[in-house]
Amino acid sequence: MEAPVIRFRGAWKTYPMAGERIDALKGVDVNIHGGEFVAIMGPSGSGKSTMMHIAGLLDSLTGGVYELEGEDVSAISRAKRADIRNRKIGFIFQSFNLLSRCTALENVELPMLYHRPAIPDRKEKAMEALRMVGMESRAAHLPAQLSGGQQQRVAIARALVNQPSLILADEPTGNLDTRTGQDIMGVLASLHGQGITIIVVTHDPEVGQAAHRRIKLRDGLIEQDEVS
Numbered sequence: 001m002e003a004p005v006i007r008f009r010g011a012w013k014t015y016p017m018a019g020e021r022i023d024a025l026k027g028v029d030v031n032i033h034g035g036e037f038v039a040i041m042g043p044s045g046s047g048k049s050t051m052m053h054i055a056g057l058l059d060s061l062t063g064g065v066y067e068l069e070g071e072d073v074s075a076i077s078r079a080k081r082a083d084i085r086n087r088k089i090g091f092i093f094q095s096f097n098l099l100s101r102c103t104a105l106e107n108v109e110l111p112m113l114y115h116r117p118a119i120p121d122r123k124e125k126a127m128e129a130l131r132m133v134g135m136e137s138r139a140a141h142l143p144a145q146l147s148g149g150q151q152q153r154v155a156i157a158r159a160l161v162n163q164p165s166l167i168l169a170d171e172p173t174g175n176l177d178t179r180t181g182q183d184i185m186g187v188l189a190s191l192h193g194q195g196i197t198i199i200v201v202t203h204d205p206e207v208g209q210a211a212h213r214r215i216k217l218r219d220g221l222i223e224q225d226e227v228s
Contacts, residue, residue, distance in 0.1 A: 003070035004031040005166055005197050006055055010064035013050050013220075024050040026220035027064065034165070037192040038199045039211035046217040049170070052201045056089055056168045057081040069165060086114050090159030090167040094174040096151040098143040104130060104154045105139040111162050129157035133187055149180035156187055160196075167191070169200045173207055185210045 013025040024047045032038055040048045053059040054066060057073060060081070066074045073084065090111075098107045108126040130136045133153040143151050152172060159167050169188065173181030189210060192198050200211060208214050216224040 002034065003067070004033050005036075005069055006030070006032040006199075007067040008051075008054075008064065009067075011051075011054065011061055011066060012063035013047075013054065013059070014062040023220050025054070025061075028220070028222060030215065030222060030225070032197070032199065034197050035192075035195050036197055036213055037189070037211045038213045038215060039208040040199060040201045040215050040217065041203065041205075041208050042217035042223070043203065045219075047220040048201050048203075048217050050220075051217065052168055052170055052199070055166075055199065056091060057085045086111060087162060088165045090162065090164040092152070092155050092159050092167065092169040092172045094171040096143070096148075096155045096175070098151055098154060098158075100143055103140050103142060104135060104146065104157075107143070107154055108158045108161050111158060126157070126161055129161040130154070132160060132191075133157045147180070148176050149183055152176065152180075152184050153187065156184075156191075160191070165197065167196060167198045169198065171202055171204075172200060173202075173204065181207070 008028050008030045011025050011028040015022045015024060028051070040051055042048045054061060061074050065072060068084065068088065105123065105126050108129050109122050112122045112125065127136060127139060130139055133156050135150060135153045135157060138146060138150060146154065173184055176184060185207060188198055188200070200207060202208055213227045215222060
């Protein structure tokens with residue numbers, strides 16, 4: 001059987017804070033397989049953002065095991081984490097994180113600049129990613145010339161351009177109005193329909209309902225894991 005894209009075994013994360021130790025994850029066990037559309041949900045302080053940061057190799061575990069596509073990445077170096085992030089993981093953030101002085105096309109090209117070996121035809125690949133999210137006609141626009149929804153579409157294109165195994169979206173509709181947020185979730189649902197594994201971190205029940213599986217955390221533990 002094919003290994004899960006993500007496997008946590010006894011995943012534990014502790015942060016020192018004001019002379020105390022705060023346990024953000026407390027021995028979490030979970031598998032997420034290729035092609036799933038998962039929402040990680042829970043109140044503030046539940047551990048959902050910590051789980052996403054660990055899954056995205058933006059942070060490392062205090063204890064336990066994290067396997068990405070069958071490889072134990074629990075204790076790899078910072079440089080190795082950065083290399084794997086760039087090759088295998090696409091990120092979508094609530095605040096878009098676009099470079100203000102770069103056009104939409106240039107923003108989408110950025111992940112390819114760090115790829116080794118170098119990727120040929122970067123502009124063509126970036127334009128294709130923009131086309132996938134309906135933004136090819138805005139390729140030459142700066143972020144300030146785009147609406148919030150358009151900026152998020154550009155951010156999704158940037159996440160897609162290296163053809164990652166996994167897309168992680170942290171509150172992707174948090175800075176958008178309801179209708180625009182629904183449009184963005186429609187884009188993610190379309191990408192999921194193409195077989196891309198998507199994990200969305202959200203506190204919004206409507207966003208959670210768009211996913212096919214919902215993992216609900218509370219106090220660093222999985223409270224519920226349900227499939228639609």
